[in-house]
Amino acid sequence: MQTARKLGEIFLRREPESVSRARATVRELLGPDHPxxxxxxxxxxxxxxxxxxxxxxxxxxxxxxxxxxxxDDFIYMEVTDPGSASGKPCLKDPSPDAENGRGLFIVDELSAGNWGVRDFGAGGRTVWCAIPAELAAPWKRPSSSPYGRNSGRCGLRYMAISRKAESHTLQTRCVCLACFRYSSV
Structure with a gap:
């Protein structure tokens, strides 16, 4: 039997500033000490x-x-919007140089594929994901990440993005813009 407890909700305008407001709401509802x-x-x-x-x-x-x-043992997030006639959200394979297009890729990794879309037609749509509530913070993960060598501090697998450094060594960068981890290959 599922046990559910609502932590909170926020209504936001469809404007870019709403993304940071949503992130601030997570801090208020969960707190930075939550696993x-x-x-x-x-x-x-x-x-x-x-x-x-x-x-x-x-x-x-x-x-x-x-x-x-x-x-149960998951933090469940739902984002409901007015919908779009152009289709429902889907995973993309962003080019290494793309400045966007990684949102659902990150969600897919963090939720281990446990996300989806509920379409309500003219009533809008909800995109949801469930993340295990008891995992340790990403950078507390042991150095031997279960994702292998190409994983950033955040624990996400990343595509190798080549960069020539001053010393001509090959560098890779995590696609997660939150970690900006560089390491030599």
């Missing part, structure tokens, strides 16, 4: 940015709703 705080803090902006950037005003209004719940 899943960093993972949730990384996932919520991806879901919120998609809702803000890709939804269109509809009959249900121009707001985005972010809800956080504890469901």
């Amino acid at each position: 899943a705080y960093e993972r949730v803090r990384l996932a919520v902006p991806g879901l919120t940015a998609n809702a803000v950037g890709h939804s269109t005003p509809g009959p249900v209004g121009d707001l985005v709703m972010v809800v956080l719940k504890v469901v």
Whole structure:
């Protein structure tokens, strides 16, 4: 039997500033000491940015709703927006030089694929994900990451992005913009 407890919700305008407001709400609701705080803090902006950037005003209004719940051993996030006629959110394979397009990739990694979309037609849509509540903060992960050699501080697998450094050594960079970890290959 599932036990669910709503931590809170926030209604946001469809504007870029709403992404940072959603992240601040995570801090207020979970607190930085919660074991899943960093993972949730990384996932919520991806879901919120998609809702803000890709939804269109509809009959249900121009707001985005972010809800956080504890469901069994998971932090469950829902972001509901007015929807879009152009299609539902999907994973992309962003080019290494792309400045965006990694939001759902990060959500997919953090939730181990435990995310989805509920489409309500003209009533909007909800994109959700569930992240284990008891995992240690990403940078407290042991140096032997289960994701292998190409993983950043955050624990996400990343695509190797080559950069020639001053010393002509090959560098790789995590695609997660939150960690900016460089390491020699």
